Amino acid sequence: MDIRRRVELVATAYADELSIRSLAEIGTITADQNVRIIGGQMTALLLTAFPVPGIAVRRTRDIDAGITAELAGSGVIHQRLLDHGYAATSGNSYTRPLPDLAVAGGPVPELAVDLLIPSLDGRFRSQEHGGRAFDAAPGLAPALAADPIVIDVGGRMLNGARLEFSVPVPTVELALVIKALAYGSRLQARDAEDIYRLLEIINLYPAGEIGGRRLHETPLRASRRDAAVHLHELARRSRRRSDLDVPAARLATLIAALVGRVG
Structure with a gap:
């Protein structure tokens, strides 16, 4: 089953731009791997792709990405995040500063990514793979085993620049x-x-x-x-x-x- 939806995202504030840039970066970094965008971004993307009259989209800039335990243990995504300028702040959490978006006198905004793996016993817990600790989440295993919905995104930044990328999310x-x-x-x-x-x-x-x-x-x-x-x-x-x-x-x-x- 191959389901694809096209959406347009327009940044009207710095928070929107961080959200779009986070999605674009993780989409590029994980494009050839079995990964699903989950968390708040997952719901926002699905509601944008399948709009419901009267229901507003809740935007978030942080990324939660679900990956298999095997991929976590390989260290592939960890190394790619480091190569893209992210720093590992804990076993499965990464941040990347964006000084170009900083407002004079204000804090430097950051992109944030959390990697999660499937929990096979129905409980949230920490597991170690490849020498790093990962949060395990119930329900992620069937989402990784099933075909995703692929969201093709056109994003417009505050300065008018455009980003084109695709991200996979679980079925609704x-x-x-x-x-x-x-x-x-x-x-x-x-x-x-x-x-x-x-x-x-x-x-x-x-x-x-x-x-x-x-x-x-x-x-x-x-x-x-x-x-x-x-x-x-x-x-x-x-x-x-x-x-x-x-x-x-x-x-x-x-x-x-x-x-x-x-x-």
């Missing part, structure tokens, strides 16, 4: 699984809000356009089952959480309609 449902498992682990509002955005995409677009749908099937297994448990718990919690910038009733309705029951 597998992105939802990753976000649901992240929410179940840390209960952060931004994960719940990204879950809502991804559910709206799944509800609006045909399964064939977004990489398929299986979360409504029963019985659910493995990471899909774990994700469904967290999603139904989120539906129950959402009415009691005042920090969520999502319509609680709509969120609960989408989960009931699109996600199979467990147990």
